[in-house]
Amino acid sequence: MSLFKNLFFTGFLSFIFLAMNVPQVSHAHVIKPEQFHPVVESYRRVMFLLNLNPVLWDDVQTETEHIANELETISKKIADVYRKTVNDAITKATALEEGEDPPGPDVRKETARVVFELSTRAVADLLTNELVELKASTGDRKKAAECLELSRKYWAGFEYEVQFTDQPMFRKIGLCWLKMVNALGNEPLLGQGEIPVDAKTIQKESDEIINYVKTSYGNFYAPEDRAFAPVPLASRTFNAHAVIPPKLPPGSNINKQRPRPRQILNLVARGVDETQTPLVAFGDMVFDSSLIFGEPARSLNINCNVCHNKSITNPQFKIPGLTKNAGGLDVSSNFFAPHANNGHFDPVDIPDLRGIRFTAPYGRNGRFSSLRDFIRNVIVNEFNGPEPDPIIVDAMLAYMMEFDFLPNSMLNKDGTLNSKAPKDARQGEKLFNKPFAQMNGMSCASCHIPSANFVDGKRHDIGSVKGAEEDSIDRAMDTPTLLSAKYTAPYFHNGSLETLRDVVLWFNKNYNLNLTQNEVVYLRAYLETISDGKEAYEENPDVAAPAEVEEQNFFMASWEFLRDKGKFDLADLLFRTVAQELRNEKWGLKYPEATEVVEKMAQIADAARAANQAGQIETVNVKVAEFRRLYEENTGLIGGEETPGEAKPEKKAAKAAPSVNQHIEDYPYVRK
Numbered sequence: 001m002s003l004f005k006n007l008f009f010t011g012f013l014s015f016i017f018l019a020m021n022v023p024q025v026s027h028a029h030v031i032k033p034e035q036f037h038p039v040v041e042s043y044r045r046v047m048f049l050l051n052l053n054p055v056l057w058d059d060v061q062t063e064t065e066h067i068a069n070e071l072e073t074i075s076k077k078i079a080d081v082y083r084k085t086v087n088d089a090i091t092k093a094t095a096l097e098e099g100e101d102p103p104g105p106d107v108r109k110e111t112a113r114v115v116f117e118l119s120t121r122a123v124a125d126l127l128t129n130e131l132v133e134l135k136a137s138t139g140d141r142k143k144a145a146e147c148l149e150l151s152r153k154y155w156a157g158f159e160y161e162v163q164f165t166d167q168p169m170f171r172k173i174g175l176c177w178l179k180m181v182n183a184l185g186n187e188p189l190l191g192q193g194e195i196p197v198d199a200k201t202i203q204k205e206s207d208e209i210i211n212y213v214k215t216s217y218g219n220f221y222a223p224e225d226r227a228f229a230p231v232p233l234a235s236r237t238f239n240a241h242a243v244i245p246p247k248l249p250p251g252s253n254i255n256k257q258r259p260r261p262r263q264i265l266n267l268v269a270r271g272v273d274e275t276q277t278p279l280v281a282f283g284d285m286v287f288d289s290s291l292i293f294g295e296p297a298r299s300l301n302i303n304c305n306v307c308h309n310k311s312i313t314n315p316q317f318k319i320p321g322l323t324k325n326a327g328g329l330d331v332s333s334n335f336f337a338p339h340a341n342n343g344h345f346d347p348v349d350i351p352d353l354r355g356i357r358f359t360a361p362y363g364r365n366g367r368f369s370s371l372r373d374f375i376r377n378v379i380v381n382e383f384n385g386p387e388p389d390p391i392i393v394d395a396m397l398a399y400m401m402e403f404d405f406l407p408n409s410m411l412n413k414d415g416t417l418n419s420k421a422p423k424d425a426r427q428g429e430k431l432f433n434k435p436f437a438q439m440n441g442m443s444c445a446s447c448h449i450p451s452a453n454f455v456d457g458k459r460h461d462i463g464s465v466k467g468a469e470e471d472s473i474d475r476a477m478d479t480p481t482l483l484s485a486k487y488t489a490p491y492f493h494n495g496s497l498e499t500l501r502d503v504v505l506w507f508n509k510n511y512n513l514n515l516t517q518n519e520v521v522y523l524r525a526y527l528e529t530i531s532d533g534k535e536a537y538e539e540n541p542d543v544a545a546p547a548e549v550e551e552q553n554f555f556m557a558s559w560e561f562l563r564d565k566g567k568f569d570l571a572d573l574l575f576r577t578v579a580q581e582l583r584n585e586k587w588g589l590k591y592p593e594a595t596e597v598v599e600k601m602a603q604i605a606d607a608a609r610a611a612n613q614a615g616q617i618e619t620v621n622v623k624v625a626e627f628r629r630l631y632e633e634n635t636g637l638i639g640g641e642e643t644p645g646e647a648k649p650e651k652k653a654a655k656a657a658p659s660v661n662q663h664i665e666d667y668p669y670v671r672k
Contacts, residue, residue: 041251158230184198246300252318293385325349414450462510486500504523
């Protein structure tokens with residue numbers, strides 16, 4: 001029994017080791033947070049922060065303090081030296097003496113280098129010290145197992161970079177860990193079958209890792225020509241030309257929110273099938289595609305839908321160093337688009353895009369009067385994408401123009417409340433329309449005009465933004481709509497206020513409105529009432545994946561449109577995105593048989609893409625028709641309403657979208 005247990009355990013560990021060499025797949029767009037030891041989390045956040053411009057030194061100091069505290073488990077003296085050296089360096093980079101210019105970029109860059117090198121050596125010391133402790137603990141199986149587990153967790157601080165830049169040693173060290181786990185042996189079962197600790201193997205494999213870590217990181221210096229990363233420069237098998245895929249720091253959350261928001265497209269609400277509107281369908285697809293962006297957004301699979309899921313704000317979005325409050329992002333940082341970095345940490349709250357055709361100007365500070373210009377700026381200057389084909393912008397514009405607000409049965413057509421509204425809200429409506437001397441005779445409704453979707457199309461300085469100088473006029477922000485706002489917390493341009501009550505209290509305090517407690521309650525009730533809406537979320541979580549698969553079928557409706565325009569490069573984008581999204585979403589389906597069908601659909605999209613690249617247009621037509629037929633034949637299975645194997649009613653074959661010109665041979669396949 002003990003032998004069987006040991007063999008099973010060994011096989012399981014072998015599986016784990018092999019899994020370490022396989023790229024992770026995101027299941028249904030849900031990326032589970034990686035589990036790191038707290039000190040490794042701090043180290044990897046420090047690395048990410050130090051690569052940003054500007055560096056958030058307060059955050060760096062917080063994370064390095066965690067590393068210093070962990071170093072105290074080795075030696076308080078070592079920890080104090082690390083702590084003092086780091087703090088002195090940060091002080092040098094941030095100190096601003098009266099009458100002197102702030103430290104320049106060279107000083108800040110050098111400080112970042114010093115902090116990163118010291119932190120890398122610190123984690124290396126923690127790792128090697130724990131492995132030495134492991135070697136000394138082989139006489140105590142429990143103690144040895146604890147040391148092995150902790151040292152393996154410390155190694156995770158370097159593992160990602162080693163995996164891509166030093167493949168031979170990545171595999172070798174992976175085997176070292178596996179051998180050491182096996183060398184722990186087995187406790188006896190029912191008094192028999194004990195496998196003793198193999199101290200010799202633990203000594204040998206520990207020394208292998210210790211030597212590598214000391215050589216690579218014991219006296220680590222960050223190379224001048226690379227971003228800060230713990231690359232093993234001193235290793236004989238280090239590949240200086242290897243590319244390390246971008247990676248977000250621990251604590252990030254780029255998952256689309258659940259429950260899934262209910263999106264209202266005007267054309268669909270009026271009974272139009274999206275397969276009949278190829279430009280809108282293509283815009284929907286592009287909105288869901290990371291391929292229109294550049295790196296690193298493309299590799300991280302960040303697309304418009306990540307931040308604006310189904311056009312709605314994603315309140316869970318967070319990237320440490322780029323986000324101050326969840327649901328916000330510094331879109332002018334050097335991480336996503338170095339060429340557009342403004343050198344300031346100025347995260348903005350992710351805006352809700354419902355009813356966007358009514359809410360110009362665009363951008364939190366209203367810097368774009370044109371939605372088209374705003375879309376292009378997001379692609380090129382926020383996420384480092386190439387100059388988009390005009391059809392991409394046309395399609396995104398057509399799609400976004402269909403976004404509608406949630407229906408609200410308590411509002412009249414002119415934005416006033418009707419008799420269905422609660423009594424407190426009707427009291428709040430009076431306060432909302434009341435002129436206040438403290439606001440120069442204006443009311444809340446002066447800017448949030450009820451009859452104009454609660455916007456005025458202007459920019460105002462309400463005192464929520466700190467100016468560059470005391471008297472500078474650079475604090476104006478656009479007036480946001482209040483419709484559907486109940487579901488778009490946090491509030492203000494920077495997401496600094498968590499609730500609508502906080503918004504009322506902010507105005508009460510900053511404008512000395514002297515509202516009573518009851519009046520605060522009334523105004524809050526009013527805001528929550530006008531910003532409410534019918535069925536804001538899809539109640540059934542099981543519909544998310546089937547709905548996403550259905551969308552890919554909609555997207556395929558744009559093939560004939562792109563074909564007839566001769567836009568085969570955009571067709572390539574279509575097929576690649578559809579295949580990628582299908583593979584992401586298939587894991588959320590109810591039945592394994594449905595997963596197999598969706599994988600087959602993805603394979604057909606791959607084949608259509610290959611035929612498109614080869615200029616075999618008739619083959620693409622056949623593959624697209626096959627894709628549609630497969631989906632139509634399995635809609636019940638994919639949706640979970642139909643049990644695998646049950647008889648299906650006959651369905652009419654899906655009609656191809658109408659062609660601008662039925663003679664495809666008249667459209668030669670031209671590559672630029």
